[in-house]
Amino acid sequence: MQTSRNLQIQPLVNAPLQGIALMVAAFTTFAMLDATAKYLVQFYPTEQVVWARYAGHFVFALIIFWPRHGMGLIRSQRLGTQILRSLLLFTATCSNFVAVGYLQLAETSAIFFSTPLIVALFAVPLLGEKIGPRRWAAILVGFIGVMIVVRPGLGMIHWAAGLSLLTATAAALYQIITRKLAGVEPAATTQFYTALIGMVMITPFVPFVWQTPDLTGWLLMALLGALGGVGHWMLILAHRLAPAPILAPFNYTQIVPMVLLGFLVFGDLPDAWTLAGAAVVLTSGLYLLYRERRVKLAA
Numbered sequence: 001m002q003t004s005r006n007l008q009i010q011p012l013v014n015a016p017l018q019g020i021a022l023m024v025a026a027f028t029t030f031a032m033l034d035a036t037a038k039y040l041v042q043f044y045p046t047e048q049v050v051w052a053r054y055a056g057h058f059v060f061a062l063i064i065f066w067p068r069h070g071m072g073l074i075r076s077q078r079l080g081t082q083i084l085r086s087l088l089l090f091t092a093t094c095s096n097f098v099a100v101g102y103l104q105l106a107e108t109s110a111i112f113f114s115t116p117l118i119v120a121l122f123a124v125p126l127l128g129e130k131i132g133p134r135r136w137a138a139i140l141v142g143f144i145g146v147m148i149v150v151r152p153g154l155g156m157i158h159w160a161a162g163l164s165l166l167t168a169t170a171a172a173l174y175q176i177i178t179r180k181l182a183g184v185e186p187a188a189t190t191q192f193y194t195a196l197i198g199m200v201m202i203t204p205f206v207p208f209v210w211q212t213p214d215l216t217g218w219l220l221m222a223l224l225g226a227l228g229g230v231g232h233w234m235l236i237l238a239h240r241l242a243p244a245p246i247l248a249p250f251n252y253t254q255i256v257p258m259v260l261l262g263f264l265v266f267g268d269l270p271d272a273w274t275l276a277g278a279a280v281v282l283t284s285g286l287y288l289l290y291r292e293r294r295v296k297l298a299a
Contacts, residue, residue, distance in 0.1 A: 019242030029231035031257035038100040045209035054198035056225010085177040086197030092170035095163040102160040111164035116248035118172035142252040145280030252281040
């Protein structure tokens with residue numbers, strides 16, 4: 001494959017513990033992104049907030065990668081796959097930003113946490129990966145923990161919950177395609193297209209809804225883009241280190257920073273059920289970490 005300025009394709013590495021650590025860090029970053037977006041959509045149009053997220057991400061990609069790789073960033077042997085992956089993330093971002101404007105962070109997180117089940121469901125036929133009964137059990141236990149947090153059926157389900165389900169489905173397919181590109185395309189190229197496609201898609205709508213931000217608004221919009229860039233960079237690297245079914249359960253760890261940010265930023269106090277559910281989620285993730293260490297030691 002031709003490259004520019006020594007743009008290299010990093011091979012897949014069997015390092016599940018490092019992959020898990022990056023996955024947890026990525027979803028902590030995404031929790032911060034969601035909290036920032038939820039705050040901003042109270043004052044600015046959703047289209048403008050989505051644009052800020054992608055424009056900032058695009059600037060991040062240019063600053064970090066362009067000086068080193070130049071035109072090599074745009075050379076792709078899987079251009080169609082790159083575009084499809086980026087469109088899936090764009091869909092997830094738009095639906096999620098609308099949903100967080102109507103729902104609490106804990107609610108959107110709980111629905112989003114169906115993503116690992118969707119990943120596990122599609123990773124077998126699409127990636128040819130296997131998932132054992134213990135991992136299935138851990139995923140299901142984590143999902144039960146999330147259900148403890150939101151206790152569905154005890155109140156009316158808001159229509160925005162459907163958007164959160166769309167977010168989860170698009171995110172699951174996005175993660176699977178990220179794994180398919182890992183080891184085939186340079187990580188920098190994947191990161192660049194993630195930002196580029198989203199910005200191209202949303203920019204035409206922005207002039208019709210634009211509201212000039214104040215200083216705080218500009219800073220938060222810049223932060224939104226940075227969080228998107230850093231978070232998805234870590235997600236790409238995580239999928240180079242471990243298969244999707246191993247990483248998927250650690251989506252659940254996002255509920256911890258979500259609950260904390262919901263309390264600190266929006267005054268949503270977690271009750272006993274929320275704390276109990278978070279404990280179940282953490283237990284599930286720690287069990288999987290324990291299993292990965294045993295497998296690694298036995299290898």
